[in-house]
Amino acid sequence: MDLLSKYDVLGAFWVTVQLTFYSAVGALIWGTILAGMRVSPVPLMRGIGTVYVNVVRNTPLTLIIMGTSLGLYSTLGVVLTTKSDKDLLFLPSNNFWLAVLGFVAYTGTFVCESLRSGINTVPVGQAEAARALGLKFTQTLGIIVLPQAFRAVIAPLASVLIALTKNTTVASAIGVAEAAVLMSKMIEFDSQYLFLIFGIIALGFVILTLPTGLFLGAVAKKVAVKR
Amino acid sequence: MTAAAPTPPMIRMAGVDKFFGPLHVLKGINIEVPKGQVVVVLGPSGSGKSTLCRTINRLEPIDTGDIEVDGDRLPEEGKALAALRADVGMVFQQFNLFAHKTIIENVMLAPMKVRGMKEPEARKLAQQLLDRVGIANQADKYPAQLSGGQQQRVAIARALAMKPKVMLFDEPTSALDPEMVNEVLDVMTTLAKEGMTMLVVTHEMGFARKAADRVVFMADGEIVEDSTPEEFFTAPSSDRAKDFLGKILPH
Numbered sequence: 001m002d003l004l005s006k007y008d009v010l011g012a013f014w015v016t017v018q019l020t021f022y023s024a025v026g027a028l029i030w031g032t033i034l035a036g037m038r039v040s041p042v043p044l045m046r047g048i049g050t051v052y053v054n055v056v057r058n059t060p061l062t063l064i065i066m067g068t069s070l071g072l073y074s075t076l077g078v079v080l081t082t083k084s085d086k087d088l089l090f091l092p093s094n095n096f097w098l099a100v101l102g103f104v105a106y107t108g109t110f111v112c113e114s115l116r117s118g119i120n121t122v123p124v125g126q127a128e129a130a131r132a133l134g135l136k137f138t139q140t141l142g143i144i145v146l147p148q149a150f151r152a153v154i155a156p157l158a159s160v161l162i163a164l165t166k167n168t169t170v171a172s173a174i175g176v177a178e179a180a181v182l183m184s185k186m187i188e189f190d191s192q193y194l195f196l197i198f199g200i201i202a203l204g205f206v207i208l209t210l211p212t213g214l215f216l217g218a219v220a221k222k223v224a225v226k227r
Numbered sequence: 228m229t230a231a232a233p234t235p236p237m238i239r240m241a242g243v244d245k246f247f248g249p250l251h252v253l254k255g256i257n258i259e260v261p262k263g264q265v266v267v268v269l270g271p272s273g274s275g276k277s278t279l280c281r282t283i284n285r286l287e288p289i290d291t292g293d294i295e296v297d298g299d300r301l302p303e304e305g306k307a308l309a310a311l312r313a314d315v316g317m318v319f320q321q322f323n324l325f326a327h328k329t330i331i332e333n334v335m336l337a338p339m340k341v342r343g344m345k346e347p348e349a350r351k352l353a354q355q356l357l358d359r360v361g362i363a364n365q366a367d368k369y370p371a372q373l374s375g376g377q378q379q380r381v382a383i384a385r386a387l388a389m390k391p392k393v394m395l396f397d398e399p400t401s402a403l404d405p406e407m408v409n410e411v412l413d414v415m416t417t418l419a420k421e422g423m424t425m426l427v428v429t430h431e432m433g434f435a436r437k438a439a440d441r442v443v444f445m446a447d448g449e450i451v452e453d454s455t456p457e458e459f460f461t462a463p464s465s466d467r468a469k470d471f472l473g474k475i476l477p478h
Contacts, residue, residue, distance in 0.1 A: 041304060128286055129323035129382075133337035133389060134313025136306065143340065148327050225326045226371035 003186065003193060003200070012182035013204050019099060019168040019178055020208070024161055026104035031111020035149075036141055038116055049112075057109040061170050064106050068098040069174035092177065099171035107164045114156045118149030123227075154220035161216070162209045179204055235298030237262045237393045237424045238283055243292030245278060252278050254448040256292070260393075260426060265419045267435040267456070268428045270445035271471055276428045277320075279445065280397045283426065284315045297392055313341050316386030316394040320401050322378040324370035324385070331357065331366040334385045341389070349388075356384040360414050376407025380414055393424040400431055432475065436460060444468045 003009075037049030056064070072078040073094060080097035083090045122145050130140040150157075169180035179201055186197045238260040245253035252275045260266050268276045281287040283294060285301055285308055294301040296315060302308045324333050334353035338344040344352070357363045360380040362373075370378055379399055386394060396415065400408045412434050419425055419438040429435065435442055435456050442459040444452035446467045452459060463469050 123321075123323075125319060125321050125323035126325060129317075129319060129325070131309075132284055132286065132312055132315070132317040132319075133385070134309045134311075134341040135337065136309050139340055143336070144325055151327065226369060227326050 003190065003196065006190075007182060007186055009179075009182065009200065009204065012177060012179045013208070015096075015176065015178040016165070016168050016204075017208065019096070019103070019171055019176065020161075020165045022100045023103035023107060023164055023168065026100065027107035027111050027160075027164065028157075030104050030108035031115060032146065034108055034112035035115040035119065035146075036138075038112065039119060039141070041137060053109045053112055056105055057113070059106075061102070061106050061167055062173055065099055065102045065170050065173050068102040069095060072101075073098055092175075095171075095174050095176050099168075099174060099176050103164060103167065103171075107160060107167070110160045110163070111157065114153045114160060115146070115149055117156070118151075118153035119145055121152040122148045148225050151220070151223045151225050154216050154223070158213050158216035158220075161212055165209050165212070166205060234262065235295065236260055237264075237297055238426065239293070239295040240279075240283075241293045243282065243289050243294060245275075245282060245287065245289045252448050253282070253289070256450060258443065258450060258453070260424060262424055263422050264440045265423075265425045265427065265438055266441045266443055267439040268426065268443045268445060269430070269432075269435060269459075269471070270451075274445040275448040276445045277397050280395050280426060280428045283395055284312045284317055286317075309341070313337070313389055314392045316389060316391030318379070318382050318386055318394065318396045318399045320398040322370070322375070322382045322402070324378055324381055326370055329367050329369055330362065330373070330381050333370070333381060334388050337385070338388050352388055353384070356387055357381070359387075360384045361410070374407060375403045376410045379403065379407075379411045383411075383414055383418070387418075393426070394418065396425065396427040396429065398428050398430070400429065430475075432460070444471070446471070 034049050034053060037045045038053070040046055040049070078098075079085075079094055080101065081090065081093040083093050126144055126148065127140050130144040135143065168178055171178055172180040172184070175181070183197060183201045187194060190197065236259040238258070240256050240258045243253055243256040244251070256279060268279065270276045278287055282289050283296065296311060299311065302311060324330075325336065328336065331350065331353050334356055335346070335349040338349045338352060339346060354363060354366065357366055360383055362377055362380055362384070365373060365377060370381070373381065383399075399415070400411050403411065408431065412431060415425070415427070415434065416438045427434070427439070439456045442452070442454060442456050443450055444459065444463075444465075444467075451465050452463060452468050454464075459468065460472065463472055
């Protein structure tokens with residue numbers, strides 16, 4: 001079988017890995033900020049957080065990713081790459097980062113909601129003790145509540161991360177050359193191997209996601225807070 | 228006309244009312260606690276004594292009335308409130324030690340994060356305080372590895388690390404196994420002897436007799452009696468206090 005030598009499968013999955021990595025880091029940060037807003041004592045912050053999460057979480061991801069390309073770049077001229085627009089790599093690079101932005105915006109809402117359920121596992125007394133000692137809201141959240149909340153939701157966060165890994169295939173909608181784009185190309189030119197092609201791509205994703213789940217499951221057990 | 232302004236009481240509550248929904252939990256509370264005094268608040272459960280304790284550092288906001296700590300009116304939420312809380316130590320029924328931090332980290336945390344103390348200095352202070360409450364050799368364990376009595380002594384050390392002007396104790400021994408009550412009360416008694424201003428909500432009559440300067444008896448959200456321990460235990464004036472003492476003292 002010369003499929004693997006004919007097509008750059010590793011290269012395509014490498015793009016998938018990069019998409020996943022940058023999106024995951026961004027989504028964790030953005031999700032944490034959103035969770036902070038949703039439990040904030042300031043009603044305006046809570047309102048903004050709630051509206052954002054409910055709108056973005058319920059919007060189809062394809063629409064968001066298309067929106068970053070057609071809306072942000074084509075219409076509003078948002079450029080997220082340092083490459084010049086005369087460069088051949090300009091569009092691929094810009095689309096890559098636009099896709100990352102879309103994934104962060106979308107996945108952040110799921111991170112936020114996981115974290116919020118984690119916050120609910122932290123006894124109220126923990127935050128009360130922190131406040132009684134004179135810690136400010138951000139300190140109480142950042143030093144006492146969130147670290148305990150994170151430990152409680154590592155397993156559900158792993159699910160979010162796995163979903164994100166697979167969701168990166170949506171970036172093919174704006175031409176980011178990741179695994180799904182490669183799959184379409186393989187099917188187009190070698191359609192007689194259809195099921196084999198499906199198998200290769202599916203296996204690729206399992207190789208990426210299975211260890212993530214196992215690893216984070218082990219971490220969750222190890223760092224669980226004893227009460 | 229030259230008399231110096233009298234020093235303000237450490238705690239002053241005037242006309243304080245508090246509702247939980249339709250439930251009137253604090254009814255027109257007036258009380259002053261002078262500096263250095265140890266006040267024990269007694270009363271049946273549901274009398275509002277815990278709520279009273281928690282309003283003083285605004286863990287429970289009040290509906291009407293005034294609360295002053297050391298002459299300063301209790302601020303609304305925000306930086307000023309955090310600053311006031313830093314000066315008011317609080318010990319909880321459930322200890323509330325930070326579960327993901329070691330014992331010594333629990334004690335060091337607030338001095339570093341709130342007072343801006345450097346780490347070596349905070350560690351030294353924490354070690355001294357843990358030594359004082361007799362837990363120095365457990366410094367690197369996590370709260371869940373300690374007994375209830377030990378955890379509560381750490382909680383006292385954690386509050387003392389902020390060098391508070393006043394200490395609030397919200398039923399500090401109610402969640403403890405009986406054999407651990409005394410180790411906590413001993414620490415509190417020592418603290419009282421050293422002149423700390425304390426407001427202690429408790430069911431420990433022995434502590435009230437031994438360490439209190441004053442006993443406040445609450446029932447149904449009101450302060451019913453306010454007297455010395457001697458007077459309260461031997462000659463309570465209200466029927467409700469007599470009833471309360473009648474139920475608990477024979478045992």
